[in-house]
Amino acid sequence: MAGQSLLSAMGGVLVVFLIAPLLGLVTATSFGDFVAGLRHPLVWPALRLSLITTSASLLFVVVFGTPLSWTLARANGRFIRAVEVLTNLPAVIPPAVAGIALLLAFGRRGLLAGWLYPRGWSVAFTTLAVIMAEIFISAPFFVQAATSAFRRLDGNCLVVARTLGASPLRIFFRIGLPMATPSLLAGAAMSWARALGEFGATLMFAGNFTGKTQTLPLAIYTALESNLCAAQALSLLLVVVAFAVLLFVRVVLARTTADEMREY
Amino acid sequence: MNSLQAVVAGRIGALYVDAQIDTGDGTLVIVGPNGAGKTTLLLMLLGIRRPHSGRITVGESKLLDTAANLEVAVENRRLGYVPQDYGLFPHLTVLENVEFALECDSTGRQRKSRRIEAEAILDHLDLMELTARQSSELSGGEKQKVALARALAAKPQALLLDEPLGALDVAARHDVRLFLAAYLKKLDIPAIVVTHDPNEARTLGDRLAVLEAGRIAQAGTWEELCEQPATTFVQQLVSRM
Numbered sequence: 001m002a003g004q005s006l007l008s009a010m011g012g013v014l015v016v017f018l019i020a021p022l023l024g025l026v027t028a029t030s031f032g033d034f035v036a037g038l039r040h041p042l043v044w045p046a047l048r049l050s051l052i053t054t055s056a057s058l059l060f061v062v063v064f065g066t067p068l069s070w071t072l073a074r075a076n077g078r079f080i081r082a083v084e085v086l087t088n089l090p091a092v093i094p095p096a097v098a099g100i101a102l103l104l105a106f107g108r109r110g111l112l113a114g115w116l117y118p119r120g121w122s123v124a125f126t127t128l129a130v131i132m133a134e135i136f137i138s139a140p141f142f143v144q145a146a147t148s149a150f151r152r153l154d155g156n157c158l159v160v161a162r163t164l165g166a167s168p169l170r171i172f173f174r175i176g177l178p179m180a181t182p183s184l185l186a187g188a189a190m191s192w193a194r195a196l197g198e199f200g201a202t203l204m205f206a207g208n209f210t211g212k213t214q215t216l217p218l219a220i221y222t223a224l225e226s227n228l229c230a231a232q233a234l235s236l237l238l239v240v241v242a243f244a245v246l247l248f249v250r251v252v253l254a255r256t257t258a259d260e261m262r263e264y
Numbered sequence: 265m266n267s268l269q270a271v272v273a274g275r276i277g278a279l280y281v282d283a284q285i286d287t288g289d290g291t292l293v294i295v296g297p298n299g300a301g302k303t304t305l306l307l308m309l310l311g312i313r314r315p316h317s318g319r320i321t322v323g324e325s326k327l328l329d330t331a332a333n334l335e336v337a338v339e340n341r342r343l344g345y346v347p348q349d350y351g352l353f354p355h356l357t358v359l360e361n362v363e364f365a366l367e368c369d370s371t372g373r374q375r376k377s378r379r380i381e382a383e384a385i386l387d388h389l390d391l392m393e394l395t396a397r398q399s400s401e402l403s404g405g406e407k408q409k410v411a412l413a414r415a416l417a418a419k420p421q422a423l424l425l426d427e428p429l430g431a432l433d434v435a436a437r438h439d440v441r442l443f444l445a446a447y448l449k450k451l452d453i454p455a456i457v458v459t460h461d462p463n464e465a466r467t468l469g470d471r472l473a474v475l476e477a478g479r480i481a482q483a484g485t486w487e488e489l490c491e492q493p494a495t496t497f498v499q500q501l502v503s504r505m
Binding site for chain 2: 163164165166174181
């Protein structure tokens with residue numbers, strides 16, 4: 001009993017540490033400050049840009065990440081394992097490193113510069129660069145969730161579908177995709193939240209230009225120097241959004257688990 | 265009736281399977297202890313697992329002939345399969361599960377015509393009351409029948425059932441066994457049933473093939489096995505009845 005209390009107390013230390021900054025943010029911002037902060041001229045362009053770029057990056061990640069995850073989950077071999085590790089890499093490398101890597105690939109003196117720039121495709125320091133940075137950083141969150149969701153599918157269902165004469169595309173669209181939908185939604189929500197919070201790679205690869213590349217996290221960074229009230233309001237907004245995403249993921253996944261349990 | 269004949273050999277993991285089977289004019293039960301390679305053999309017939317060498321035919325239709333470099337893809341073998349846990353698609357209703365099988369043929373029929381046929385198949389198996397249910401709302405016996413209906417909807421040239429009573433509780437097992445035995449007798453395609461249970465082996469099959477450590481230890485009718493058991497396992501199998 002005493003041992004359990006000790007373990008709980010140790011866990012409590014971490015909980016307090018994690019909650020304290022959030023509590024500080026909430027208590028330091030009155031409702032009036034929050035509303036005033038949101039009226040700051042930096043806020044609306046950043047909010048608008050963040051919504052546009054994260055929607056675009058999420059669309060790209062889901063459209064291309066879902067088939068990738070299906071392939072990773074269904075195939076075997078060293079090459080496939082290597083691809084899986086590589087696609088997870090952006091989730092663990094520091095965002096600043098990601099920014100440099102993106103510059104060295106797509107920047108004016110990057111790997112693909114000889115192909116991009118003569119055609120007039122200037123990528124770095126544009127809104128497109130913001131989207132690319134968000135894709136690079138957030139894709140692994142979706143791919144990991146989707147791959148493990150596809151791996152968890154009942155293999156017998158997929159075998160039966162093949163014996164019934166279903167083509168690979170029909171199995172993907174009619175069986176695999178609908179069966180994994182809740183986990184894919186959860187993965188997409190986590191990926192979107194990560195894209196929304198993207199800062200380091202965006203700053204290095206896209207810069208910090210109002211209305212063009214200044215997303216919400218960059219606006220917080222900028223506002224911190226001139227208007228603390230706006231920085232606090234934007235931070236609070238992002239915390240609320242993050243909390244809503246986590247809540248959504250938990251509800252969706254809880255429902256999936258309940259469905260799976262009912263099967264047995 | 266055509267018969268399904270197969271000679272397959274191949275290593276899957278630690279097990280080397282080397283078996284020759286023939287359903288003859290009816291249902292062949294493959295019986296054997298756990299780990300003997302029964303499911304692996306079924307998966308080789310279906311084309312999910314690839315034997316190193318072999319020949320599989322159903323009547324005149326060749327599904328595999330490694331000597332002639334011929335291998336029909338899983339999707340085109342037209343072998344109906346009911347796995348042990350039935351493999352019903354959980355996001356589809358009973359009717360949609362059967363409709364899916366009809367969707368997969370290449371005749372390009374209208375949805376309405378597929379629905380009418382799916383309902384006729386379900387009606388044939390007395391499942392019309394269940395059409396709108398999801399698989400999670402069915403009993404084990406009902407799932408079994410729906411999986412059977414779905415497999416037959418694709419008009420297979422042979423039917424393969426893996427431990428068809430394995431996932432049922434004891435109370436349901438008796439009724440479903442009687443139903444299956446009667447149903448398989450009426451079927452006009454060859455069937456293979458895999459089981460480890462001697463009671464099921466005796467009632468479901470016309471002929472039996474006893475699989476031990478990847479090889480067919482003995483094949484014949486139940487009576488032939490009783491008269492001259494070839495191995496200790498066969499002796500124990502028939503004496504347990």
